[in-house]
Amino acid sequence: MPDSPPSLDPVQLGAYFDLIEVTSLLRHAVEQQLRETGDLSYVQFQLLARLGDSPTGSHRMTDLADGVVYSRSGLTYQAGLLEKAGLVMRAPSPDDERSITVTITDAGRALLAKVLPGHIEVVSSMLFEPLSRDDVKALAGLLAPVRDHMRSTPPRSAAPRRRRGRA
Amino acid sequence: MPDSPPSLDPVQLGAYFDLIEVTSLLRHAVEQQLRETGDLSYVQFQLLARLGDSPTGSHRMTDLADGVVYSRSGLTYQAGLLEKAGLVMRAPSPDDERSITVTITDAGRALLAKVLPGHIEVVSSMLFEPLSRDDVKALAGLLAPVRDHMRSTPPRSAAPRRRRGRA
DNA sequence: GTCTACTGCTTCGAATTCGAAGTGCGCCGT
DNA sequence: ACGGCGCACTTCGAATTCGAAGCAGTAGAC
Numbered sequence: 562m563p564d565s566p567p568s569l570d571p572v573q574l575g576a577y578f579d580l581i582e583v584t585s586l587l588r589h590a591v592e593q594q595l596r597e598t599g600d601l602s603y604v605q606f607q608l609l610a611r612l613g614d615s616p617t618g619s620h621r622m623t624d625l626a627d628g629v630v631y632s633r634s635g636l637t638y639q640a641g642l643l644e645k646a647g648l649v650m651r652a653p654s655p656d657d658e659r660s661i662t663v664t665i666t667d668a669g670r671a672l673l674a675k676v677l678p679g680h681i682e683v684v685s686s687m688l689f690e691p692l693s694r695d696d697v698k699a700l701a702g703l704l705a706p707v708r709d710h711m712r713s714t715p716p717r718s719a720a721p722r723r724r725r726g727r728a
Numbered sequence: 729m730p731d732s733p734p735s736l737d738p739v740q741l742g743a744y745f746d747l748i749e750v751t752s753l754l755r756h757a758v759e760q761q762l763r764e765t766g767d768l769s770y771v772q773f774q775l776l777a778r779l780g781d782s783p784t785g786s787h788r789m790t791d792l793a794d795g796v797v798y799s800r801s802g803l804t805y806q807a808g809l810l811e812k813a814g815l816v817m818r819a820p821s822p823d824d825e826r827s828i829t830v831t832i833t834d835a836g837r838a839l840l841a842k843v844l845p846g847h848i849e850v851v852s853s854m855l856f857e858p859l860s861r862d863d864v865k866a867l868a869g870l871l872a873p874v875r876d877h878m879r880s881t882p883p884r885s886a887a888p889r890r891r892r893g894r895a
Numbered sequence: 896g897t898c899t900a901c902t903g904c905t906t907c908g909a910a911t912t913c914g915a916a917g918t919g920c921g922c923c924g925t
Numbered sequence: 926a927c928g929g930c931g932c933a934c935t936t937c938g939a940a941t942t943c944g945a946a947g948c949a950g951t952a953g954a955c
Contacts, residue, residue, distance in 0.1 A: 568848060569848055569851065569852065569856075572864055572865055572868050573852075573856055573864055575868050575872070576864055576867045576868040576871060577851055577855065579868065579871035579872060579874075579875045580750075580751060580754075580855075580867075580871060581751065581755075582797060582875055582878075583747075583871055583874050583875050583878060584747060584748065584751040585796075585797035586797055586878045586879075587747075587878070588748075589797065602910095602911085604911095621933085622933070622934065623932090623933065623934085629752075630749065630752035630753055630756060631912095632912070632913050632914075633913095633933080633934070633935085634912080634913065634914075634915095634934090634935075634936080634937090635911075635912055635913065636934090637934065637935055637936085638911075638912080638935095639911090641935095654933095657920080657921075657932095657933085658919085658920055658921080658933095659919070659920045659921070659932065659933045659934070660920095660932090660933055660934075661933075661934065681735060681736055684736065684744055685736065685740075686881075687877070687878055687881065688744065688747075688874060689736075689740055690877060691873040691874055691876075691877040692870065692873070692874065696870055697739055697740055697743055698739055699866060699870060700743045700747075700867075700870050701739050701740075701742050701743040701746065703859065703863055703866060703867050703870075704743060704746035704747060704750055705742070705746060706858040706859070707746075707750050707855060707858055707859065708746045708749055708750050709858075710854070710857060710858040711749075711750060711753045711754070711854055712753075714853075714854065769941085771941095788903085789903070789904065790902085790903060790904085798942095799942070799943055799944075800903080800904070800905085800943095801904090801905075801906080801907090801942080801943065801944075801945095802941080802942055802943065803904090804904065804905055804906085805905095805941075805942080806941090808905095821903095824902095824903085824950080824951075825949085825950055825951085826902065826903045826904070826949070826950045826951070827902085827903055827904075827950095828903080828904065
């Protein structure tokens with residue numbers, strides 16, 4: 562079919578706007594809590610959380626950047642900050658001399674633990690309070706396919722993430 | 729006061745993470761499209777869209793800031809840029825000498841119209857493609873109460889905030 | 896009337912962000 | 926093995942962001 566006239570029906574538009582607004586508000590609230598509790602920005606928290614979640618406590622820079630949806634240069638900056646604060650360590654990867662492995666320190670884990678309850682409190686009370694258990698399940702069920710779709714559709718001009726081998 | 733054990737069940741956690749990731753990815757994609765097509769940042773686009781949507785084509789600064797979830801000082805900056813670009817006009821309100829009324833110009837409307845189709849295209853193909861019509865309805869139905877809840881729960885105020893510094 | 900508290904916006908300084916360019920390593924074909 | 930291409934990360938400069946402080950204008954108490 563030819564491209565339909567480019568427009569979103571009112572329901573789509575509402576969903577889109579609400580999505581943006583909800584996440585913006587949530588992010589602001591969370592950011593404030595993190596700043597107060599642990600003097601962390603949201604990105605820094607995300608990085609620590611990701612590292613703390615890993616079985617090894619470490620990740621490559623690039624994977625971190627992708628995971629958090631962040632620019633590489635920005636990650637370098639934030640990793641530097643976190644390292645200076647003693648929350649992570651950086652070391653060259655053993656197997657690939659190009660890449661850097663970032664590892665969370667005990668101090669990092671401690672701070673994460675200190676900040677986490679408040680974080681969860683905010684998310685819980687802002688995002689989940691008005692939703693029933695089934696609502697949350699439904700939301701998760703809706704977001705998952707969108708997430709997968711987005712992951713598999715890389716930004717238009719960026720290089721497709723091919724490990725090796727050709728198409 | 730023994731706060732309830734602060735934790736999110738796995739479903740909630742997944743929904744929360746996906747929400748953040750989806751909007752981050754969407755935002756990046758949209759931002760890129762807007763930059764390419766009309767040399768606009770996302771905030772600038774949001775401001776123009778909001779003004780263009782208004783019956784009068786204008787809004788007070790504060791309402792704009794609240795609408796897009798943005799700091800006041802940031803809005804002053806962006807409004808200045810938009811004005812310099814001839815996309816909006818600023819004039820003191822007749823009834824309240826303190827407040828400034830921002831109005832979209834014809835050039836602003838033109839740029840908005842130029843940029844909108846691509847914007848919709850991106851949102852459509854990234855966010856809505858993997859969702860059926862009913863899915864979207866369900867999503868909208870879930871987000872609306874959350875949005876209302878957040879709006880009615882103003883950011884916890886007046887905590888002595890520490891200086892920005894260090895990690 | 897006028898004093899005081901509050902609101903709306905701007906200015907200011909510092910921190911964060913990104914993209915482009917730069918450096919060095921690893922992979923592949925010849 | 927050599928050479929070119931591509932990847933991982935960093936550096937650099939410019940633009941954007943925020944909060945705190947500052948400057949009017951407004952509203953309510955008395």
